[in-house]
Amino acid sequence: MASMTEPHQQLDFESILGDYPVRLQNFEGPLDLLLHLIKKHELDIYDIPIALVTRQYLEYLDLMIELNLDLAGEFLVMAATLIHIKSRTLLPRPDPTQDDPEEDPREALVRRLLEHQRFKAAAELLHEKEIQRSAQWGRPDERLVDLAGEAPEPEVEVDLFSLMTAFRQVLDRARQRPRVLLPPEQMPIEVRIEQLLARLSETDACGFEELFSDVQTRAGMIVTFLAVLEMIRMKRVRVFQQGGLGPIRVYRREQPAEAPFASSASISPDLKVQGSDAFEARSTKSEA
């Protein structure tokens, strides 16, 4: 069902502060329209002449249909309600099906109209608060970086919606993540070393983390890490770190003349990674 809220959202709040606009599409729902009719004809909300209001309401509806306006179902439901109330008011006689013959059939509608009106008024009061608040200017967010010394990690307020959204994002990302072409469990360390060396340069630094950018699994990270250790041991790379917390930069070394890659001194075969159920580091020898 089409909602009437969309075209309405472009309106300024001020538009309801003055007279109700006569353009029909401005009534967000049937309650708004009814309140408008009551106000326009200066009717007593506690004693609504239901026949008059129903007629007026239906005239508006006809006009809306004539103008091909997207008529929300709520308007039709209200029309049915009004007709129902009217029929009950027009037949003043003891109704055997009614529990409380004294009840005014308009009462429930009046209660809803009042409540709706009160929330419209509350919205206006809130809007005033908002205007008052917007006259107070805080310290600009742009200055956060110099106050904090560094850009602080952005944080989000958490609720069930953000939790669900976060989980969905994780799942979407996991789905989109390309499968590593070679299952890392089967990727020999020397293959990984060749891959990494191809990416490294003698002059341009590569961040340590960047070496891991193309692996998605724990096993792939372990192979990469072992490959880096191996490259350091074999003097194929140079590694620098500025201070204790600075980024680690990796450069390729010039290939030493006498240091064939697959040297006999391979990774020790008993090197195992704790806690890894997916991967065991293999000796390069066994692969050769």
Place this chain on the structure above:
Amino acid sequence: MDLKAIIEALIFASPDPITVKALAKLLDPETKEDIQAAIDALKTDYDRPGGLQLVEVAGGYQIVTRPELHEWVRRLFHERTTQKLSVAALETLAVVAYKQPITAPEIAEIRGVNAAGVVSTLIERKLVKIVGRKQVVGRPFLYGTTREFLERFGLNDLSDLPKVEDMSELLGFDLPTSVSEPAPQTELPFGSGEVH
């Protein structure tokens, strides 16, 4: 150390209004009482004429420019970065604020129109959040307002919401006393009888 000076610096630097609780955690082992006393002294300092003031908002403290200088400060900026709320959004927000926790069908009942679209807009704008699920069949989500809501409207907490008494002049007609009476503290100032 000068507790008041430290607190002033922290209030100034904090990205959000900072609470006494958060200050107490940062300033351990200072007591909350000492911190509150320092804040009160700081408040007195800010009562001097000047361009700035110390306000209490969203349960915390914040240093902001004085509202009467708004026109001058506004000249610094080409336009406000905060987006305006539509009437529908503002009215729905009012329903959520006064009736929270409330479900989407209950909001629709009060407003007379489907509420899902507007509620999702309000969630996106971080003014409304899911606060739980109603323990009825279907377990619909319950919505409430966020800290950002309080901040945007300059409210310290929900008891700061405009009272229903203040509204009579805005209404075209008087409210029956039965619905305008402030409800007990568990309810919000507005809570009339149940919708159902």
Place this chain on the structure above:
Amino acid sequence: MDLKAIIEALIFASPDPITVKALAKLLDPETKEDIQAAIDALKTDYDRPGGLQLVEVAGGYQIVTRPELHEWVRRLFHERTTQKLSVAALETLAVVAYKQPITAPEIAEIRGVNAAGVVSTLIERKLVKIVGRKQVVGRPFLYGTTREFLERFGLNDLSDLPKVEDMSELLGFDLPTSVSEPAPQTELPFGSGEVH
């Protein structure tokens, strides 16, 4: 008008250090001399002990925290005390919530990044706890959510978490209409009891 107060508000609210020239433009027809005199008076005000100071930087003026308080300000940003979480922490929390009990390597596998640091943050915030050990090589810890987690998210128990299958429609805001409450668009709007 109080020139000093206006200038204080402008310096405070400006994202960048504001120059006398810029101030003169905003405060036209005030002269640069009067503006400079007001700034000098303001400077004297800021010489009082306090958490803030007025500094001249890049040819302009700016209000900053006093350097001797930097350690406190630094703490503010390192020991976050807010109710907020980083994006990484929220994602990890979501994975734990939906997949519990789960090990750190399994979380890392789903998220595509190492989880250890974030998990310990969540444990510190009492949202996640160790619930056991997985009987596999290495016997890694199994994590689950806490009582505080449920409270924080307004859930009665874990079955209240929206199902993954429902999620796409929930996020699209096709909210589940409660069976116990009349959906306003399909039934008469004021509750069956009152009309029929």
